[in-house]
Amino acid sequence: MGLEMEAVAAAAPAAAREQGVEIYPLSRYYFGAKDAAAAPRGLETAADRALRLKANFAANGLRTSVHGVLLVRNSSFVLPGGRLRPGEEDVQGLKRKLSSKLSVLDDGEADAEEEEDDWQVGECIGMWWRSEFEAIPFPYMPPSFRAPKECIKLFLIRLPVSRQFVVPRNMKLLAVPLSQIHNNAQVYGPVISGIPNLLSKFSLNVISD
Numbered sequence: 001m002g003l004e005m006e007a008v009a010a011a012a013p014a015a016a017r018e019q020g021v022e023i024y025p026l027s028r029y030y031f032g033a034k035d036a037a038a039a040p041r042g043l044e045t046a047a048d049r050a051l052r053l054k055a056n057f058a059a060n061g062l063r064t065s066v067h068g069v070l071l072v073r074n075s076s077f078v079l080p081g082g083r084l085r086p087g088e089e090d091v092q093g094l095k096r097k098l099s100s101k102l103s104v105l106d107d108g109e110a111d112a113e114e115e116e117d118d119w120q121v122g123e124c125i126g127m128w129w130r131s132e133f134e135a136i137p138f139p140y141m142p143p144s145f146r147a148p149k150e151c152i153k154l155f156l157i158r159l160p161v162s163r164q165f166v167v168p169r170n171m172k173l174l175a176v177p178l179s180q181i182h183n184n185a186q187v188y189g190p191v192i193s194g195i196p197n198l199l200s201k202f203s204l205n206v207i208s209d
Contacts, residue, residue, distance in 0.1 A: 021202045022159070025209050026072045030164040031173060046134065053133040053149065060086055063150040066094040068121070068157045069195050071204075072175075094155055095119045102165045122156035125198045128191055136190060152191060154198065 044052070056063055067081030080101035084093040098119050128137035130150035137152055138145075167173050181188045182196040 019202050020205055021071060021199065022205045022207060023071050024159065024161055024207045026175065027209065028162045029072065030162075032164060032166040033169045034166050035169065050133040056083070057133070057149055062148060064090070065150060065152045066090050066097065066155060067152060067191075068094060068098070068155045069199075070157055070159055071178075071199075072159070090124070090153060090155070091121045094121055098157070101171075102167060120158035120160075122158055124153050124155050126154040126194070128152040128154075139190070139194065154191070154195070 053063065064084045065082055066084060080097055081094055082097050084090065088096075103118075126139065128139055128151070129141050129145060129148045130137045130152070131142070131145045131148055133149055135149075137150070141148065165173065176188075178196045178199070181193050183193055185193040187193075
């Protein structure tokens with residue numbers, strides 16, 4: 001499933017050292033809604049996004065984004081992620097983004113740290129690089145990239161047996177089969193369509209009801 005927004009987020013595996021991914025039925029997960037996000041960037045144009053990236057690059061330099069993919073039976077959840085704050089670590093930033101977009105609490109609430117600790121972020125499964133603000137990202141750093149503008153990191157997230165996801169009202173959570181996004185860059189873009197290849201090293205352990 002995915003949020004219709006700028007960010008793409010982490011994947012759901014079992015212990016990485018076992019190279020296994022435990023996939024539970026969709027029926028074990030519950031979905032709710034909360035107040036709309038303050039800045040619905042999914043509505044911005046490509047030109048607007050390029051201007052925003054240019055301003056961020058001028059102020060902070062290379063933009064680092066963290067994202068993840070969460071698996072359930074017969075579906076793929078493309079989760080939210082986004083830009084790290086200056087000096088913020090990858091895993092902590094991803095936990096913050098997941099909590100702000102898929103949990104009951106928001107960034108500023110007292111128990112937000114407890115919510116963030118509830119996410120089990122695993123290994124980084126891929127990195128993409130953007131040479132210019134409007135360029136298509138590459139899954140490697142070409143020698144011609146003198147000053148890359150963005151680094152996009154995909155992480156695995158360990159999914160519990162059951163969980164509630166609470167989504168902002170101005171966004172949608174969509175279930176998309178891996179077979180549909182595989183090699184379908186025309187619809188989903190190069191990053192999302194490449195996720196099945198990144199998951200190929202894991203054995204999928206499908207759990208029945």
